[in-house]
Amino acid sequence: MLGEYRITxxxxxxxxxxxxxxxxxxxLAPGQLxxxxxxxxxxxxxxxxxxxxxxxxxxxxxxxxxxxxRGSRVRQRPASTARGSxxxxxxxxxxxxSEGNPDTALLPPLHHxxxxxxxxxxxxxxxYGQAPVDPExxxxxxxxxxxxxxxEGPIAVTSGSLDAIERVLGAxxxxxxxxxxxxxxxxxxxxxxxxxxxxxxxxxxxxxxxRPEEVDRVLGRGARALIVTDRAQNPTGAVIARxxxxxxxxxxxxxxxxxxxxxxxxxxxxxxxxxxLAGVTDHWVLVRSVAKxxxxxxxxAVLTGDEVTVDRVQGRQSLGPGWVSRLTQRAVVELxxxxxxxxxxxxxxxxxxxEALLRALAGRRVEARGRSGMNVWVHVADETGTVARLLxxxxxxxxxxxxxxxxxPGVRLTVSGLTADDIGRLAEAVASAxxxxxxRSYG
Numbered sequence: 001m002l003g004e005y006r007i008t009x010x011x012x013x014x015x016x017x018x019x020x021x022x023x024x025x026x027x028l029a030p031g032q033l034x035x036x037x038x039x040x041x042x043x044x045x046x047x048x049x050x051x052x053x054x055x056x057x058x059x060x061x062x063x064x065x066x067x068x069x070r071g072s073r074v075r076q077r078p079a080s081t082a083r084g085s086x087x088x089x090x091x092x093x094x095x096x097x098s099e100g101n102p103d104t105a106l107l108p109p110l111h112h113x114x115x116x117x118x119x120x121x122x123x124x125x126x127x128y129g130q131a132p133v134d135p136e137x138x139x140x141x142x143x144x145x146x147x148x149x150x151x152e153g154p155i156a157v158t159s160g161s162l163d164a165i166e167r168v169l170g171a172x173x174x175x176x177x178x179x180x181x182x183x184x185x186x187x188x189x190x191x192x193x194x195x196x197x198x199x200x201x202x203x204x205x206x207x208x209x210x211r212p213e214e215v216d217r218v219l220g221r222g223a224r225a226l227i228v229t230d231r232a233q234n235p236t237g238a239v240i241a242r243x244x245x246x247x248x249x250x251x252x253x254x255x256x257x258x259x260x261x262x263x264x265x266x267x268x269x270x271x272x273x274x275x276x277l278a279g280v281t282d283h284w285v286l287v288r289s290v291a292k293x294x295x296x297x298x299x300x301a302v303l304t305g306d307e308v309t310v311d312r313v314q315g316r317q318s319l320g321p322g323w324v325s326r327l328t329q330r331a332v333v334e335l336x337x338x339x340x341x342x343x344x345x346x347x348x349x350x351x352x353x354x355e356a357l358l359r360a361l362a363g364r365r366v367e368a369r370g371r372s373g374m375n376v377w378v379h380v381a382d383e384t385g386t387v388a389r390l391l392x393x394x395x396x397x398x399x400x401x402x403x404x405x406x407x408x409p410g411v412r413l414t415v416s417g418l419t420a421d422d423i424g425r426l427a428e429a430v431a432s433a434x435x436x437x438x439x440r441s442y443g
Contacts, residue, residue, distance in 0.1 A: 010046055015054035020063060023074055034064065034072045060176055062194030088387065090396035098398035100375060103416040106349060107295050108340035117330035132314060132323035133157050136333050141302040150286050151279035153304040156314050157324045161263055161289040162188055164303045168285050171312035172259045173198055173224055180223040182210055184410065186234045187402040202405040207371045209240035212247040225259035230274055231266030232373025235403045235412040239372045245275035252280040260284040268293035270372040271347040283309050290332055293341050300328055350374045353415040360427035366434060374416045380434040383409035389433035395426060
């Protein structure tokens with residue numbers, strides 16, 4: 001079954017590590033069938049429960065998949081690339097609206113900001129041993145958070161939102177722990193969680209965010225962490241409304257040991273107010289990236305949270321990259337203070353395109369959602385067929401499988417590059433490719 005490769009180990013962790021070594025060395029190929037648990041237990045001289053625990057760990061990490069009586073196999077793709085590989089390449093003549101990028105016309109030029117940052121650096125070079133966060137960046141970030149009602153906490157800087165979330169999860173959780181996530185939700189996050197050895201647990205949501213009864217259910221069953229998107233949820237555009245925030249805070253108050261991670265994905269690109277959940281649980285963070293409003297290549301996010309969590313994040317960061325470039329941090333300060341981006345205008349631009357597409361789809365009896373941000377989520381009956389037909393019609397859209405765990409099929413359309421002339425043609429193509437579907441909720 002395994003050729004010449006022999007799985008070794010006496011403990012579950014050793015057996016799991018042996019399988020991962022075999023995969024990494026190429027001795028266990030994608031799709032290869034692993035020995036039945038009792039057979040391997042007999043060969044290793046261990047209890048079958050030990051092998052079951054090893055296989056469970058490997059499954060939670062996304063290394064293997066189990067299909068009942070058909071046994072356990074090495075996954076065709078590693079967990080770190082499974083959803084990312086479900087991208088649609090746009091051949092010549094096909095419009096690319098699948099990748100979730102901002103409108104480059106709404107991004108600010110960066111040369112002025114980096115020139116000013118370089119001059120500041122020349123006057124006051126950053127050397128080893130200095131603070132990891134630019135003081136002015138911290139001040140500005142904290143002022144913005146205060147204005148939005150986010151509880152007091154120290155500021156850290158990471159290389160984007162996903163980097164922040166990974167560091168926070170690593171600060172508190174261990175492999176095998178369950179993490180409650182929105183379903184549908186951010187594909188990169190849904191890949192990250194099993195790659196860290198954690199177990200994603202889906203939480204259904206509607207236009208107002210995660211449903212309180214769903215959050216209560218998964219936390220009651222032992223989920224150690226909850227990750228929510230406050231605004232411009234990817235891919236549905238959901239926004240946590242004031243009443244929903246109150247309900248979710250009531251639920252979280254019953255589980256004070258839950259690690260709460262809030263991703264304010266819509267910061268500076270939406271006009272809906274923030275209603276934070278932070279402060280109810282012992283450990284929490286709120287993350288804000290500059291990617292959507294100022295440019296993805298800046299790779300910078302600020303986070304605040306309880307002192308223990310932020311201290312752990314910065315302590316671990318100091319043992320790796322040390323800090324996010326203070327030159328980049330200073331460039332972001334220049335962008336913030338110079339008014340390089342008008343958040344009201346950006347929100348208006350994305351909002352007009354999104355609402356126009358939603359109206360056009362509704363007029364063709366296509367069910368779609370997109371309360372905020374730059375994406376529209378369209379419910380479809382046949383996801384694969386819809387993607388293929390739209391590609392043939394000249395539109396590359398994102399397949400919903402990139403964003404789903406157990407929620408119904410859908411496709412994501414990014415509106416950032418659309419013009420007024422595109423809206424009707426796109427809506428007509430979607431209606432033809434997808435057809436009307438029965439109204440339903442996300443989960």
